[in-house]
Amino acid sequence: MNLDLTEEQQLLKSSARDFFEKEFTKTKVKEMEDDSIGHDPEVWKQMADLGWLGLMIPEEYGGVELGFMDMVILLEEMGRACLTEPFFSTAILGTLPIMSAGSESLKADFLPKIVAGDLNLSLALTETSASYEAAHIATKAVRDNEGYILNGTKLFVQDAQVADYLLCVVRTETWSAPEDGMSLFLVDPSSPGITINPLLSIADDKQNEVILENVVVPETNLVGELNGGWPVIRQLLDQASVAKCAEMVGGCDWTVETTAAYARERIQYDKPIGSFQAIQHYLADMWTEAGMAKRLTYYAAWVIEQGYPCAADVATAKAWTNEAYKHCTRMGVHIHGGIGTTRDHDMGLYYRRARQAALLFADTEMCNEVVAHQMGL
Numbered sequence: 058m059n060l061d062l063t064e065e066q067q068l069l070k071s072s073a074r075d076f077f078e079k080e081f082t083k084t085k086v087k088e089m090e091d092d093s094i095g096h097d098p099e100v101w102k103q104m105a106d107l108g109w110l111g112l113m114i115p116e117e118y119g120g121v122e123l124g125f126m127d128m129v130i131l132l133e134e135m136g137r138a139c140l141t142e143p144f145f146s147t148a149i150l151g152t153l154p155i156m157s158a159g160s161e162s163l164k165a166d167f168l169p170k171i172v173a174g175d176l177n178l179s180l181a182l183t184e185t186s187a188s189y190e191a192a193h194i195a196t197k198a199v200r201d202n203e204g205y206i207l208n209g210t211k212l213f214v215q216d217a218q219v220a221d222y223l224l225c226v227v228r229t230e231t232w233s234a235p236e237d238g239m240s241l242f243l244v245d246p247s248s249p250g251i252t253i254n255p256l257l258s259i260a261d262d263k264q265n266e267v268i269l270e271n272v273v274v275p276e277t278n279l280v281g282e283l284n285g286g287w288p289v290i291r292q293l294l295d296q297a298s299v300a301k302c303a304e305m306v307g308g309c310d311w312t313v314e315t316t317a318a319y320a321r322e323r324i325q326y327d328k329p330i331g332s333f334q335a336i337q338h339y340l341a342d343m344w345t346e347a348g349m350a351k352r353l354t355y356y357a358a359w360v361i362e363q364g365y366p367c368a369a370d371v372a373t374a375k376a377w378t379n380e381a382y383k384h385c386t387r388m389g390v391h392i393h394g395g396i397g398t399t400r401d402h403d404m405g406l407y408y409r410r411a412r413q414a415a416l417l418f419a420d421t422e423m424c425n426e427v428v429a430h431q432m433g434l
Contacts, residue, residue, distance in 0.1 A: 077138035089141040090261040105174030118168035136307030143216035151178025158281030179220035181211040191235035204275040217265040239287040241280040260413035302354040305382040309347035346381035369431035376424035379415035
């Protein structure tokens with residue numbers, strides 16, 4: 058096992074950083090936060106032209122056909138840039154289930170459009186409990202002559218406001234075990250009976266409530282087998298957890314670098330504050346935690362890419378990275394002092410995203426439970 062970046066991965070990393078520093082500055086991030094849509098079609102098209110939307114999509118559908126590790130490297134730079142575009146929702150949450158479970162006709166229809174930047178996706182999974190467990194999914198789909206009728210409410214659906222299709226996780230069988238009666242449908246959000254309401258979020262990351270009232274979905278929009286959707290989602294949740302870790306690792310790196318630079322420049326009592334032992338120890342702890350988060354994330358990504366059992370490694374990476382990102386940004390604000398709490402400074406962007414990201418695709422408590430279970434406890 059070698060987790061060092063290849064020459065191609067280094068090129069991907071450096072080109073992504075250059076692109077975001079030029080095209081997605083922090084001023085741009087704040088503009089997108091204030092915008093109700095939070096999406097710039099011009100930037101999106103540029104990302105498509107770079108091949109990023111099709112990074113893991115097979116070449117036969119127009120994609121680049123790289124691996125999960127390559128996606129992690131790209132997402133790390135997106136996390137560093139605080140990207141607000143619907144990349145995660147489309148390229149991870151929407152694309153990977155279609156690739157793993159979609160029919161050939163569905164892949165041929167959807168994947169080339171995703172590669173070209175002409176189709177955005179969003180995952181409608183969680184409900185009132187905000188749980189990622191099958192037992193908490195209550196939205197139902199009932200068969201009728203026109204296809205399936207969907208009823209229910211989904212919460213925390215990221216980027217639904219710009220999605221061309223929602224990948225809805227619904228219950229199609231109520232008398233079996235929760236994991237055995239789940240199905241996946243691609244739902245057009247402009248269909249009659251769908252209402253999308255924006256939700257307030259600490260990260261301003263465009264979370265939404267999606268209400269489905271007697272929404273008709275054709276049978277051809279079924280992704281995978283009927284009643285066989287949960288294994289697809291279970292695999293996706295592992296991939297999404299590590300992908301979210303990658304974004305957090307990028308945020309950690311920016312926070313540590315920016316705070317260390319500030320500590321070298323900020324003068325108090327005729328000395329840089331970085332010369333004081335307390336500040337040195339704060340930054341050393343931040344650097345250590347950020348470094349370990351990166352190593353755990355890369356290892357978990359490697360395990361996923363190899364197709365090995367990954368539950369414990371994914372949970373370990375997510376639990377550690379959750380806390381590392383929160384700690385790094387908290388200390389970044391602390392070291393910057395009052396200016397670190399203002400919207401004029403960029404540190405607050407990362408502080409708010411750290412609190413949000415830690416809750417997505419398994420919080421620390423849930424991850425600890427998974428690790429304990431894997432230990433036989």
